[in-house]
Amino acid sequence: MTARTRLLDPAVGRAMSALSKVAKQGLGDPALAELVVLRASQLNHCAFCLDMHLAIAREYGVNERQLDLLAAWEEAEDVFDERERAALALTEAVTVLTAGFVPDEVYEQAAKHFDEVRLAHLIGLIVAINNWNRVMVSRRIPPGGYTP
Structure with missing residues (x-):
């Protein structure tokens, strides 16, 4: 399998990077941002983004137990606080959209922990990482290309 490198115009990449940067900065919690992008990347099976964001999460001090149990966050109640759980639930709802929309209760729970x-x-961060995941998976970009 080879990388399909010509699927992303540089201008599109810059715009996507700008969205990611603004969303992360506006969220104001880099460790939580990395948990969110990692969970979406798990759901989207994006090995490149998982590899990259695991390294970044460690740089921001996300603990190994959270990284190890992220895929089962709903069952790991003592590992993730209510705010993190609300963000992860919203991440899954926006990423998967199995019901065709984000359930009101998921949105309302997130709204309890985050101001408008x-x-x-x-x-915005969830949308941005879903865009990146889809681009990287479409291009078949393998893990290992990220260097901090």
């Missing part, structure tokens, strides 16, 4: 501006940035 931070919630908008959280949703």
Whole structure:
């Protein structure tokens, strides 16, 4: 399998990077941002983004237990606090959209933990990583290409 490197125009990449940067900064919690992007990347099976964001998460001090149990966060109640759990639930709802929409209870739970501006940035971050995951998976970019 080879990388399909010509699927992303540089201008599109810059725009996607700008969205990611603004959303992460606006969320104001880099460790939580990395948990969110990692969970979406798990759901989207994006090995490149998982590899990259695991390294970044460690740089921001996300603990290994959270990284180890992220895929089962719903069952790991003592590992993730309520705010993290609300963000992860919203991440799954926006990423998967199995019901065709984000359930009200998931959105309302997130809104309890994030003010309107931070919630908008959280949703922007989820949208941004889903875009990146789809681009990287479409291009078949293998893990290992990220260097901090």
